Amino acid sequence: xxxxxxxxxxxxxxxxxxxxxxxxxxxxxxxxxxxxxxxxxxxxxxxxxxxxxxxxxxxxxxxxxxxxxxxxxxxxxxxxxxxxxxxxxxxxxxxxxxxxxxxxxxxxxxxxxxxxx
Amino acid sequence: xxxxxxxxxxxxxxxxxxxxxxxxxxxxxxxxxxxxxxxxxxxxxxxxxxxxxxxxxxxxxxxxxxxxxxxxxxxxxxxxxxxxxxxxxxxxxxxxxxxxxxxxxxxxxxxxxx
Numbered sequence: 001x002x003x004x005x006x007x008x009x010x011x012x013x014x015x016x017x018x019x020x021x022x023x024x025x026x027x028x029x030x031x032x033x034x035x036x037x038x039x040x041x042x043x044x045x046x047x048x049x050x051x052x053x054x055x056x057x058x059x060x061x062x063x064x065x066x067x068x069x070x071x072x073x074x075x076x077x078x079x080x081x082x083x084x085x086x087x088x089x090x091x092x093x094x095x096x097x098x099x100x101x102x103x104x105x106x107x108x109x110x111x112x113x114x115x116x117x
Numbered sequence: 118x119x120x121x122x123x124x125x126x127x128x129x130x131x132x133x134x135x136x137x138x139x140x141x142x143x144x145x146x147x148x149x150x151x152x153x154x155x156x157x158x159x160x161x162x163x164x165x166x167x168x169x170x171x172x173x174x175x176x177x178x179x180x181x182x183x184x185x186x187x188x189x190x191x192x193x194x195x196x197x198x199x200x201x202x203x204x205x206x207x208x209x210x211x212x213x214x215x216x217x218x219x220x221x222x223x224x225x226x227x228x229x230x231x
Contacts, residue, residue, distance in 0.1 A: 033220075
């Protein structure tokens, strides 16, 4: 079973601070995605990283995929109250997962971020 | 393009009752998933399907059943509802065998069992 461990589970910070959320696994994924969920809504895709060592930037958000494609991080610079929400990472199983798992997404348990004004 | 549609949006069940949560997608996605999300928590996979006629258990399948008779529909059945099944349920779909697989989620069904 390919599992994704996300940390921290809860994060409460002041506006303007920086933060990093981690997503780790002992398994290799063909790609890794980050989603954001606002209250009362379903998760929405922020970014997909597919190459080991890849770094993608989305305004104040920086996403990194580990060289071995087993882990990822999300860094937010100068957090704002509008960043508050649940952040989820998800890995797409690669060919080595076997059986019917190829292409299936496995989600981490999520990080609840609260940014106080 | 409707995407993933879930019905109902809200439901209150009495202990022991049964119900079916409906999910349909119009994107011709092969993968479909059912997740539950407890207050303040992340997603837990209940069941998933890789295509019509094929389903498999996720992390927390007990008390639930699914079927996938068509590509579009993936209903989730609760038999003998229990208070522990109070949660928000999300259906999602994705088009797999591609490195840029993206999951599209429905709006969720908020279920309360009393």
